[in-house]
Amino acid sequence: MPFDLTGKKVLVTGAGKGIERGVAITLCESGCKVYALSRTKGPLDTLVEEHPSIVPIVADVLNWDDTREKLEKPEALDGLVNNAGIAAIGYSAVDWTKESICKVLDTNLLSAINCTQVITKNMIKMKITGSIVNVSSLCGISSFPKTLPYVMSKAGMDMATKQFALELGP
Numbered sequence: 001m002p003f004d005l006t007g008k009k010v011l012v013t014g015a016g017k018g019i020e021r022g023v024a025i026t027l028c029e030s031g032c033k034v035y036a037l038s039r040t041k042g043p044l045d046t047l048v049e050e051h052p053s054i055v056p057i058v059a060d061v062l063n064w065d066d067t068r069e070k071l072e073k074p075e076a077l078d079g080l081v082n083n084a085g086i087a088a089i090g091y092s093a094v095d096w097t098k099e100s101i102c103k104v105l106d107t108n109l110l111s112a113i114n115c116t117q118v119i120t121k122n123m124i125k126m127k128i129t130g131s132i133v134n135v136s137s138l139c140g141i142s143s144f145p146k147t148l149p150y151v152m153s154k155a156g157m158d159m160a161t162k163q164f165a166l167e168l169g170p
């Protein structure tokens, strides 16, 4: 189904590959100016080769301050898609280390909060009625074996979505 989003400016995170590369291309083909953020430069380079209007941003969302600095540079945006994430399956719930749990929560949940804070503050300042899309998972509402940090990250994402909607919706 075609959408006409001509003139809209949207940032997508984790756009190097997977779901979000497709989202970035679809938004671009629907008329958006797309800012594509991802950790690894190579996949972003090929994305820009295929769609030269896409603006690449190389950033590791685990680095809160660097990501914030890079997101403050683009013009005020109409939309943000928080997608950057890692799958995490491997250990029984009693065996996950603090380090592994924190890495998944930092990547999948806290990074989305960081990006949302920067982008929405600009939206509010510029009086833009924008949209934020958070990519969650069935794992946010169901438990699956050996996925403790992943299901926690997606359940947290669902609540963060509700909280931002409650506070920013008006």
Ligand SMILES: NC(=O)c1ccc[n+]([C@@H]2O[C@H](COP(=O)([O-])OP(=O)(O)OC[C@H]3O[C@@H](n4cnc5c(N)ncnc54)[C@H](OP(=O)(O)O)[C@@H]3O)[C@@H](O)[C@H]2O)c1
Residues within 6 Å of the ligand: 013, 014, 015, 016, 017, 018, 019, 020, 037, 038, 039, 040, 043, 059, 060, 061, 062, 083, 084, 085, 086, 087, 107, 108, 135, 136, 137, 138
């Ligand atoms: N695939 C599924 O079946 C499925 C189902 C439900 C929900 N989801 C959710 O959908 C989202 C995308 O999944 P996917 O399967 O498309 O993932 P993917 O193919 O692994 O792609 C993830 C993208 O995010 C980037 N990324 C990962 N960590 C990053 C970091 N620290 N900083 C910046 N970018 C980072 C990756 O960059 P690199 O190129 O550096 O790796 C990659 O471009 C995730 O949030 C996932 O939880 C996926």
